[in-house]
Amino acid sequence: MKKKIMDEIIKAKKIAIIPHISADGDALGSSFGLALGLKKLNKDVEVFLEEEVPTIYKFMPGLELEKEYTFQSSYYDLVIAIDVGDVSRLGERSELLNNGRKTVNIDHHKTNTLFAFYNLVDSGISSVGEMIYTMLVELGVEINKDIATCLYIAISADTGGFRYSNTTSATHKVISEIVSFGVDIADISKKIFDNVSFQKLKLVGKAVDSIELIENGKIAVIVISDKGLNISGLKDEDYDGIVNLGRNIEGVEVSILFREKPNGEIKINLRSNYYVDVSKLANMYMGGGHKRAAGCVVKGELKKMKKQVLEDLISEM
Secondary structure (H helix, E strand, O other), X not given: OHHHHHHHHHHOOEEEEEEOOOOOHHHHHHHHHHHHHHHOOOOEEEEXXXXXXXXXXXXXOXXXXXXXXXXXXXXXXEEEXXXXXXXXXXXXXXXXXXXXXXXXXXXXXXXXXXXXXXXXXXXOOOOHHHHHHHHHHHOOOOOOHHHHHHHHHHHHHXXXXXXXXXXXXXXXXXXXXXXXXXXXXXXXXXXHHHOOOHHHHHHHHHHHHHOEEEXXXXXXXXXXXXXXXXXXXXXXHXXXXXXXXXXXXXXXXXXXXXXXXXXXXXXXXXXXXXXXXXXXXXXXXXXXEOOOEEEEEEEOOHHHHHHHHHHHHHHXX
């Protein structure tokens, strides 16, 4: 499948790249790393995002290749979805799949629905960034510091700085090659893992106050309602990583964050430590993800949905 996709890339002149909504470090780093690599092959490349790039990633090279999406966007020889488990994770940009002669889906979620003409999905790989690096090398792209920086961000972000169980020996081999292109590890790590806005710090405080331990301390529950939070300047990106506060508690196997949004949606983030496959629970609610990190969005009354989801989670443990 990789060979077929590479053949399509070689033939294509105009290429669109689309990561998932609420694009994280892997989705962004992989998209812009791929875009910069394809520019070296003299391709006309555009990256379409649904939202503004999160503050912690605004130093990423290649952001000038982003283009605003409109329903009148051009026709493309190739449309490549990056880190996207299913079409719903593309939001309004799903229409772009109809604007391509061929479509490609590059992902590492085991819950992927194989929605494109060509689907390269490998749940055994740490990140899409790792997949993109090997593909660019096989395409003969001359990797430079900018491309390497994007892909380092992608892999580092999705492995939690190489702390998560999805980190493999192959991951370390790829990273050792990427670092050789002059990547500033210390600077990147500080920007994506250590810097925190004041409003996020206040949000962390609210989250910590809400933590409840159930099932003999095996499940940590965090509940945040956007209503009445009263934190000036708070952004969606500030919620990233909040669910890990529960997972880091000694004895906790699963941490679950319920975030009630003003539009009536409840965004649920799930993280596990050792043995619970949280993607199974996410799938029950039309979500998806990985064994140790997954999520979904539901609608309903918060108290009722919390009770229902927790009952389903407990039955999976």
